[in-house]
Amino acid sequence: MDEMKLIVQAPPHIRSPLTTKKIMFTVVLALIPAASAGVVFFGMRALLHMVLSIAAAVLTEFVLQRLLRKKVTIADGSAVLTGLLLGMNLPVAAPLWIGVVGSIFAISIVKQAFGGLGQNFMNPALAARAMLMAAWPNQMVQWVTPLDAIATATPLAIAKAGIPDTATLPLLWDMFIGFIGGSIGETSALALLVGGIYLIYKELIDYRIPLAYLGTVFILASIFGADGLNSGLFHLLAGGVMIGAIFMATDYVTSPSTATGRWIYGIGCGLITIMIRFWGSYPEGVSFSILLMNIVAPLIERFTIPRKFGEVKKK
Amino acid sequence: MNNKYLKTLTNGLVTENPLFRLVLGTCPSLAVTSAVENGFWMGILVTFVLTCSNVLISMLRKVIPAKIRIPCFIVIIATFVTIVDLVMEAYLPAMHKTLGIFIPLIVVNCIILARAESFASKNNVVLSALDGVGMGLGFMGALMIVATFREILGNGTFFGFHVMGEGFPVAKIMVQAPGAFLTLGLVLGAINLVANHKKAA
Numbered sequence: 444m445d446e447m448k449l450i451v452q453a454p455p456h457i458r459s460p461l462t463t464k465k466i467m468f469t470v471v472l473a474l475i476p477a478a479s480a481g482v483v484f485f486g487m488r489a490l491l492h493m494v495l496s497i498a499a500a501v502l503t504e505f506v507l508q509r510l511l512r513k514k515v516t517i518a519d520g521s522a523v524l525t526g527l528l529l530g531m532n533l534p535v536a537a538p539l540w541i542g543v544v545g546s547i548f549a550i551s552i553v554k555q556a557f558g559g560l561g562q563n564f565m566n567p568a569l570a571a572r573a574m575l576m577a578a579w580p581n582q583m584v585q586w587v588t589p590l591d592a593i594a595t596a597t598p599l600a601i602a603k604a605g606i607p608d609t610a611t612l613p614l615l616w617d618m619f620i621g622f623i624g625g626s627i628g629e630t631s632a633l634a635l636l637v638g639g640i641y642l643i644y645k646e647l648i649d650y651r652i653p654l655a656y657l658g659t660v661f662i663l664a665s666i667f668g669a670d671g672l673n674s675g676l677f678h679l680l681a682g683g684v685m686i687g688a689i690f691m692a693t694d695y696v697t698s699p700s701t702a703t704g705r706w707i708y709g710i711g712c713g714l715i716t717i718m719i720r721f722w723g724s725y726p727e728g729v730s731f732s733i734l735l736m737n738i739v740a741p742l743i744e745r746f747t748i749p750r751k752f753g754e755v756k757k758k
Numbered sequence: 759m760n761n762k763y764l765k766t767l768t769n770g771l772v773t774e775n776p777l778f779r780l781v782l783g784t785c786p787s788l789a790v791t792s793a794v795e796n797g798f799w800m801g802i803l804v805t806f807v808l809t810c811s812n813v814l815i816s817m818l819r820k821v822i823p824a825k826i827r828i829p830c831f832i833v834i835i836a837t838f839v840t841i842v843d844l845v846m847e848a849y850l851p852a853m854h855k856t857l858g859i860f861i862p863l864i865v866v867n868c869i870i871l872a873r874a875e876s877f878a879s880k881n882n883v884v885l886s887a888l889d890g891v892g893m894g895l896g897f898m899g900a901l902m903i904v905a906t907f908r909e910i911l912g913n914g915t916f917f918g919f920h921v922m923g924e925g926f927p928v929a930k931i932m933v934q935a936p937g938a939f940l941t942l943g944l945v946l947g948a949i950n951l952v953a954n955h956k957k958a959a
Contacts, residue, residue, distance in 0.1 A: 538927070552940070556947075578931035 463560070466695075467520030469647055473638035474527055474690060480621050480631035484589035485535035489627040492542050493530030499546035500526030507555045521560045525549050528568035528690060531628025532683070532730075533575075536585035536594075545571040565737045566694045573730050586624035595624040598681040603726040618680035629683040639689035648693040651702060655709025656688035656716075663717040684716060687729040697737040704740075704747040711736045711743075766885050770893030777900035778949045782868040786860050787901055788938040794917045797905035799853050801898020803846070803861065807838045808870050808897075809890030812878040816886035819879045831874040832865065839865045869897060907941045908932045 481489045504522040508515045517523075526546050533542050549571035554563045576583050588595045598613055613623045621631025629635075642648045661675045668674030678684065692698060692712050699708050712732045719728025750756065776782045783804070790796045811834050815822075822830045843861045846854040854861065864870065873893055878886040909915055912932030914922035922928075931937045 552944075574931060574936075577934065577936060578929035579927060580930065582927065 463519045463521065466647055467524050469645060470642065470690065471520060471524055471527060473642045474524075474531065474628070476634035476637045477628045477631055477686065478527065478531060480634040481531060481535075481627035484621055484630060485587070485627055489535045491539065492533050492535065492537070492627060493527055495539060496530035496533070496542035496546045497523055497526035499543040500529070500550050503547045503550040504555070507551055508559075511555070513559070516560065519560065522550060525554070525567045525571075528628075528686075529571050531686065532568065532572045532626045534583060534585050534587070534625075535627050536587050537582050541575055541579060541582055545575045548574050561696055563696055565734055566691055566697050569691055569730050569734055569737075573734060576730070588624055589622055589630070597624050597726065598677070599720065599726040602677070602681070603720070615676055615680060618677070623681075626683065629686045632680045632685045635685040635689055639685075642689070642693075648689070649702075649705055651705040652693050652698060652709040652712075653688040655706050656692055656712045657684065659710045659713025660684055660688075660716055663713065664720075667717070667721055678717070678720065682720075682727045683729040687716075687733055688712070691729075692733050692736070697740055699740050699744040699747065701744055701747040701749060703749075704743045707743050707747065708736050708740060711739070763885065763888055767888040767892040770889065770891075770896040771899065772896070774893075775896045775900055776869045776872075776893050777897055777904075778946060779953075780869075780872070781946070782872055783897060784942065786863065786867060787904060788935070788942060789860055790857060791901055791905040791908055791938060791941070792912065792933040793909045793915075794902055794905040795853075796856055797901035798898065799850075800857060800860065801894065801901050803842050803857075804864060804867065804869065804897050805891065805894025806842055807835065807864055808873060808894045809887055810838045811835045811870055812873055812886040812890035813883055815874045815878040816881060816883045822879070827875075827879065828871075831871060831879075835870050835874070836865045869893060904938075904941050904945055907945070908937055912937055 478493060481493075500522045501517050505515055505517050508517075526542075526549075529545050529549060530542050533545075549567035553565055553567040553570040554560065557563050584600075586595050586597050586600075587593060598618060617623055618630075619632050621634065623630050639648070639653060643650050643653075657679060661679050664678035665675035668678070688709075692709065699705055715732035715735055716728045719725055719731060725731075770776060774780055777784070777787055786800060786804075790800045811831070814834050815831060818830070818834075839862060842864070843854075846857075846861060873889060877889045881889070906916065909917075910921060911929050912934075914920060914926045914928045929937070932941070
């Protein structure tokens with residue numbers, strides 16, 4: 444599992460010096476701007492959430508691999524990344540133990556129970572978040588405003604509550620910077636985009652998945668949005684679409700590795716997100732859309748295997 | 759001779775526990791284990807139906823034509839299920855309401871048909887009765903083990919009594935469907951781990 448080929452292609456294969464460790468820590472690096480934005484907006488408690496989640500994830504991986512007498516792989520950074528992503532997906536006012544419980548669940552049940560890195564059928568951080576949402580729905584929706592920490596609703600919840608009252612919806616510019624209620628790491632679209640562009644520049648993630656995902660959300664929200672604010676740009680900037688499309692949906696293990704497959708996968712994520720946001724009972728659907736597409740990723744891959752060099756299409 | 763009867767009785771409790779070793783009857787196990795009390799009553803009902811149907815099928819095993827044995831078994835099982843359904847409704851209406859559709863569904867519980875087909879139709883009445891009691895109690899025990907985890911974590915109670923203190927943040931997922939799958943999966947995994955360990959030793 445040291446070398447990771449990103450795209451299934453016909454031979455010849457080229458070996459690359461890229462290791463799992465390098466990839467994971469580069470992704471962590473790319474998350475730093477968004478994580479910092481979270482700390483700036485929501486204070487030191489946000490940092491504490493992320494540190495606790497990371498610590499719990501790494502410790503769980505260490506203890507489990509020791510107990511199962513497997514090679515301890517905490518140095519590859521994948522547990523750090525899972526913990527960080529989970530921490531960034533928590534509301535800052537949630538109790539501090541919630542990230543710890545989530546990280547233990549993510550590593551032990553979603554990741555190690557299925558065989559460790561590369562074997563998990565779902566993104567561990569997202570599955571843990573979905574579990575936390577189902578287990579402690581009250582604690583997981585304690586949204587506060589940035590800086591002054593007054594209880595608030597997320598823009599999506601406001602929009603969902605009824606005919607969007609433009610007075611209570613935040614300005615798009617505030618949403619772009621991240622000056623809105625939401626999870627620690629999801630509010631600042633700007634910081635997430637910086638990280639995403641860095642990853643695409645480093646060729647660590649394929650532009651296809653985020654582009655297909657964000658594009659689908661934008662187009663569908665523009666078509667079905669009620670008015671100016673509850674439409675394309677609003678749905679791109681609100682909630683977890685940015686962090687989801689850039690950092691979660693692009694997880695190598697749980698997304699298709701073929702080029703066509705990635706387009707289908709991204710469009711599917713966008714489609715389900717919009718369906719949940721507009722017609723579902725939850726205000727936000729990013730977690731569930733990516734988890735559902737995680738499950739069908741192997742199927743997508745199977746139907747989009749590229750033709751071998753010189754292979755003649757069967758009639 | 760004595761040993762044979764004792765073995766039949768204890769077979770269902772541990773070595774061939776219907777839920778944990780044969781993995782039969784998972785549907786009611788997932789559905790009714792949100793509270794220990796539900797698991798207990800479900801276990802009682804299944805034990806009753808299983809024992810009675812085993813006895814009757816064993817008695818009739820030489821009369822029932824092989825070709826239509828499954829419909830015959832089902833008719834016998836359904837008779838006893840109807841009895842417990844009506845008795846529950848009359849004397850324990852609250853629990854009857856809680857278990858709801860899962861009482862009539864005992865008819866299609868795999869354990870009962872499996873024991874009829876694989877045991878009662880081949881063994882004498884006494885052995886079949888012991889098998890029914892053993893399997894039924896084994897099922898009840900398994901239901902209550904799964905339900906213990908789910909009720910304590912998901913509701914903070916055990917058999918309806920508060921055991922986790924006031925401030926315990928109950929994990930609602932544990933009394934919902936995903937909690938049932940998670941708990942059953944983890945308990946089965948743990949039991950397989952122990953069983954494999956024993957086999958290897």
